[in-house]
Amino acid sequence: xxxxxxxxxxxxxxxxxxxxxxxxxxxxxxxxxxxxxxxxxxxxxxxxxxxxxxxxxxxxxxxxxxxxxxxxxxxxxxxxxxxxxxxxxxxxxxxxxxxxxxxxxxxxxxxxxxxxxxxxxxxxxxxxxxxxxxxxxxxxxxxxxxxxxxxxxxxxxxxxxxxxxxxxxxxxxxxxxxxxxxxxxxxxxxxxxxxxxxxxxxxxxxxxxxxxxxxxxxxxxxxxxxxxxxxxxxxxxxxxxxxxxxxxxxxxxxxxxxxxxxxxxxxxxxxxxxxxxxxxxxx
Numbered sequence: 001x002x003x004x005x006x007x008x009x010x011x012x013x014x015x016x017x018x019x020x021x022x023x024x025x026x027x028x029x030x031x032x033x034x035x036x037x038x039x040x041x042x043x044x045x046x047x048x049x050x051x052x053x054x055x056x057x058x059x060x061x062x063x064x065x066x067x068x069x070x071x072x073x074x075x076x077x078x079x080x081x082x083x084x085x086x087x088x089x090x091x092x093x094x095x096x097x098x099x100x101x102x103x104x105x106x107x108x109x110x111x112x113x114x115x116x117x118x119x120x121x122x123x124x125x126x127x128x129x130x131x132x133x134x135x136x137x138x139x140x141x142x143x144x145x146x147x148x149x150x151x152x153x154x155x156x157x158x159x160x161x162x163x164x165x166x167x168x169x170x171x172x173x174x175x176x177x178x179x180x181x182x183x184x185x186x187x188x189x190x191x192x193x194x195x196x197x198x199x200x201x202x203x204x205x206x207x208x209x210x211x212x213x214x215x216x217x218x219x220x221x222x223x224x225x226x227x228x229x230x231x232x233x234x235x236x237x238x239x240x241x242x243x244x245x246x247x248x249x250x251x252x253x254x255x256x257x258x259x260x261x262x263x264x265x266x267x268x269x270x271x272x273x274x275x276x277x278x279x280x281x282x283x
Contacts, residue, residue, distance in 0.1 A: 122230060153178055156191045167195060168265025169258055172203040173210070181207050181218040194276070194283035198269035202261040209257020212250025225250075 080088075102103045160171040175184035184203050188196045195233070213226035232246040276283050 110116055125230075141149075154190065157187045161187075161191045161195070161199075164266060164269070165262070167191070168198065168202045168262045171199065172206045172261055173258065175203055176206050176216060176217045180216060181220070184217075192283070194272060195269060197272045198265045201268040202265040205261045206257055208239050209253050209260075212246075212253045225253075 157171060157174060160174065161168040164202050171187060172184070175187040179186065185200055185202070188199045191199055207218045207221065208224050211222060215222050215225065228249075229246055232241065232249065235241045235246055272283070275281075
């Protein structure tokens with residue numbers, strides 16, 4: 001039906017333009033037949049458009065029988081009124097019908113964009129909550145480092161690096177606390193070459209356990225702890241876990257992190273010593 005309408009439209013336009021040119025060049029014998037042809041195709045176009053509108057209106061009605069007579073009770077004749085036609089078209093274009101027709105595609109699209117909308121809500125919570133606190137914490141601890149003095153902090157780092165127990169516990173904690181990531185690894189300059197790989201392994205493994213208590217230490221990766229914190233706060237609000245449970249978990253996270261970096265430092269130091277001996281390298 002659409003193809004018929006397009007062909008009729010094209011033929012009517014061509015005939016109308018031909019009649020106009022024939023009249024302009026003074027050839028009435030040619031102009032008259034072309035004008036009649038244009039009128040004939042225009043009538044065909046009108047009939048096709050009327051028939052298409054009738055079919056669309058019948059399809060919009062769930063109980064339509066596929067004939068014009070199916071709409072007779074509503075309009076009193078073989079055709080429907082303009083108001084009824086508009087109502088049925090609007091009914092077809094509602095979101096409920098579209099979702100019903102698209103089915104699982106609409107469901108996937110709704111849930112897909114819903115993930116990003118939820119992420120935007122979480123980000124908005126960070127902007128109004130943790131980010132200002134984080135900026136104040138970073139400013140405060142950088143000021144504390146400046147007041148203590150870098151020389152004193154470096155002296156403490158040298159003393160902490162003498163023994164394995166403090167070298168892989170106190171030193172990484174001080175490095176992350178005062179210098180933050182990634183400047184924390186510069187504390188390795190106070191150690192012997194054979195201890196530097198193990199110190200780096202300990203320090204880099206402590207980037208996340210410190211976030212629960214001191215988020216300024218690794219602000220660029222706060223989302224690691226922030227995602228856990230959002231879930232914990234939701235559980236606290238619903239009464240699933242006790243109030244303040246996220247603080248206890250942050251403390252446990254910190255303690256477990258210290259134990260893990262001690263074990264990793266000792267193991268990495270021995271691996272470094274073994275590989276250096278096998279390759280004949282003196283550290």
